[in-house]
Amino acid sequence: MELSYQSTRGKEANVTASQAILKGLAADGGLFMPCFIPRLDKTMKELSTLTYQETAYEVMKLFLNDYTEEELKGCINSAYDSKFDTEEIAPLAKADGAYYLELYHGSTIAFKDMALSILPHLMTVAAKKNQVKNKIVILTATSGDTGKAAMAGFADVEGTEIIVFYPKNGVSRVQELQMVTQKGTNTHVAAIHGNFDDAQTGVKKIFGDKEFAAQLEKKGYQLSSANSINIGRLVPQVVYYVYAYGKLLSGGEISDGERINVAVPTGNFGNILAAYLAKQMGVPIEKLICASNENKVLYDFFQSGTYDRNRDFILTSSPSMDILISSNLERLIYLSTGCDAEENAALMKELSETGSYTVTPAMKKFMEDFIGGFAGEAENQRTIKDLFDRTGYLIDTHTGVASSVYHQYKEQSKDETKTVIASTASPYKFSGSVLEALEGEKSAEDEFKIIDRLSNVSGIFIPQAVEEIRTAPVLHQTECDVDNMKETVMGFLA
Numbered sequence: 001m002e003l004s005y006q007s008t009r010g011k012e013a014n015v016t017a018s019q020a021i022l023k024g025l026a027a028d029g030g031l032f033m034p035c036f037i038p039r040l041d042k043t044m045k046e047l048s049t050l051t052y053q054e055t056a057y058e059v060m061k062l063f064l065n066d067y068t069e070e071e072l073k074g075c076i077n078s079a080y081d082s083k084f085d086t087e088e089i090a091p092l093a094k095a096d097g098a099y100y101l102e103l104y105h106g107s108t109i110a111f112k113d114m115a116l117s118i119l120p121h122l123m124t125v126a127a128k129k130n131q132v133k134n135k136i137v138i139l140t141a142t143s144g145d146t147g148k149a150a151m152a153g154f155a156d157v158e159g160t161e162i163i164v165f166y167p168k169n170g171v172s173r174v175q176e177l178q179m180v181t182q183k184g185t186n187t188h189v190a191a192i193h194g195n196f197d198d199a200q201t202g203v204k205k206i207f208g209d210k211e212f213a214a215q216l217e218k219k220g221y222q223l224s225s226a227n228s229i230n231i232g233r234l235v236p237q238v239v240y241y242v243y244a245y246g247k248l249l250s251g252g253e254i255s256d257g258e259r260i261n262v263a264v265p266t267g268n269f270g271n272i273l274a275a276y277l278a279k280q281m282g283v284p285i286e287k288l289i290c291a292s293n294e295n296k297v298l299y300d301f302f303q304s305g306t307y308d309r310n311r312d313f314i315l316t317s318s319p320s321m322d323i324l325i326s327s328n329l330e331r332l333i334y335l336s337t338g339c340d341a342e343e344n345a346a347l348m349k350e351l352s353e354t355g356s357y358t359v360t361p362a363m364k365k366f367m368e369d370f371i372g373g374f375a376g377e378a379e380n381q382r383t384i385k386d387l388f389d390r391t392g393y394l395i396d397t398h399t400g401v402a403s404s405v406y407h408q409y410k411e412q413s414k415d416e417t418k419t420v421i422a423s424t425a426s427p428y429k430f431s432g433s434v435l436e437a438l439e440g441e442k443s444a445e446d447e448f449k450i451i452d453r454l455s456n457v458s459g460i461f462i463p464q465a466v467e468e469i470r471t472a473p474v475l476h477q478t479e480c481d482v483d484n485m486k487e488t489v490m491g492f493l494a
C-alpha cells in the first residue's frame with residue numbers, strides 16, 4: 001500500500017508528503033498523518049553502521065515518498081553539515097547509567113535545530129514539485145526555541161518569508177536575544193502580550209481564516225507552518241531515535257534486539273511522538289517516558305484518560321515545556337481511534353469548546369507504552385546538581401525534568417531497562433536556571449556574567465552560538481497584542 005497523508009479531522013485525504021509539508025496544517029484544523037507507519041527496510045544491525053545523514057535517508061525516504069532519492073539526499077546534506085559542531089550530529093553521552101542523546105549541537109543549541117535545519121530545504125523542494133508560484137510565508141508561534149531555529153533555518157532562503165510570535169515574558173533572555181538579533185531580510189519577529197498558548201491559538205486562527213488567506217493570495221503569498229505540527233518537522237525527528245539505537249548497538253552497549261526505554265522532556269508532544277513512530281517502524285523501544293514540568297496536563301492524561309487544559313498556566317525554568325495544549329497529541333489520539341477522523345474531530349471540538357475530553361478505555365489501552373511523569377522546580381534543580389556533582393556532566397533544565405522523571409520511574413518500577421534520555425538544550429541556553437541549580441541561589445547578575453560564571457564553575461566551553469549574541473545588534477523590536485496578530489502579519493509583508 002502506498003503511504004499518503006490525511007487530515008486527522010477527515011476533510012482532506014490522499015495528500016502527498018510534499019503537499020502536506022507545504023500546507024503545514026490541514027484546512028479543517030487537523031494535522032496531516034499517514035494511517036500506517038512504515039517499517040524500516042533494513043535491520044538495526046545494518047543501520048548501526050550508518051552515519052547520521054545515511055540514517056536520515058533510510059528513515060525519511062519511507063515517509064517522504066514523493067521526494068526522489070536525489071532531492072531527499074540533497075536536503076539531508078544541506079541540513080546536517082558544518083552548522084552542527086560535531087560530525088556525529090546527535091552524540092550519545094553516558095552519565096550515571098543513562099544515555100543522554102544530545103540534540104543541541106546545531107546552530108541555536110536546542111533540539112529544534114534537528115528538524116528546522118532541514119525543513120526549509122524540504123519546503124523549497126516541495127514548492128518546486130507542486131509548481132507553487134507564491135512566496136511562502138512561514139508563520140510560527142514559539143515558546144522560545146522554535147522561533148530562533150526557524151528563523152535561522154529560513155533566513156534568506158529564496159521564495160520564503162518567516163514570521164515568528166513569542167510570548168513577551170515567557171522566554172529566557174538568551175532565547176529572546178537570539179531571536180531579536182536574527183539577520184536576514186525575510187525574517188520578522190514580534191513579542192506578543194500573552195503566553196505561549198495565546199500565541200499558538202492566534203497563529204492557528206490565522207491559518208483557519210479563509211478571508212485572510214485570500215487577501216494574502218492577492219499579494220502573492222501563501223501561509224505555511226514551521227511549528228511541530230508540520231509533518232516535515234516530525235519525520236526528521238524520528239531519525240535520531242533510530243540513530244541512537246544504532247550507536248548503542250555498534251558501541252556494544254546493548255545486544256541486537258535488546259529493548260530500550262526512551263525518556264523525553266515534553267511540551268508540544270512532537271519529540272516523544274517521533275520516538276513512538278521510531279518504535280512503530282521497528283526500533284526495539286519498550287517504554288516511552290513522557291516527562292512534564294509543573295504544567296502536567298500530559299501526566300494527568302496518561303494517568304486518567306482525561307485531557308484537561310482548564311488549569312493555571314505556570315511559568316517554570318523549563319519554558320519550552322510550559323504548554324497546556326500539546327498539539328501533536330492529536331496524532332496519537334487519531335491513531336488510537338484506528339484513524340477514525342470523525343471520532344478524533346469530535347474530541348478536538350470538545351477540547352476547543354470545553355477545554356477537556358476523555359478517551360475510551362480502548363484508546364487508553366492503545367497508549368499503554370507511554371508512562372507519564374512530572375517534576376517540580378526543586379526536584380529538577382536537585383537532579384541537575386546531583387548529576388553534575390557525581391559525574392561532571394551538565395544538563396539543562398528541560399533535560400533535568402526528563403532525568404528526574406526517569407529516576408522516579410526507575411525507582412518505582414524497578415525497571416532496569418537501558419534508557420536514552422533526550423537532551424534537548426545546551427545548559428548555556430538556560431544559564432541562569434542551571435547556575436541556580438548548581439549554586440542554590442538565583443544570581444542577579446547580567447546574563448552574560450552568568451554565562452561566564454557557569455563556564456568557570458562547570459569547566460564546559462561556551463558554544464559559539466552564545467558568543468555571537470554577546471555583541472550582535474538588536475534588529476527586531478515589534479510588540480503586539482493577542483488581538484492584533486493578523487495586522488502585524490500584514491505589516492511585516494507590506
Ligand SMILES: *Cc1c(COP(=O)(O)O)cnc(C)c1O
Binds near residue numbers: 228266272320
Ligand atoms: C521544544 C522543546 C521541548 C519540547 O519538545 P516537544 O516536541 O514540543 O514536546 C523540550 N525541550 C526543549 C529545550 C525544547 O526546545
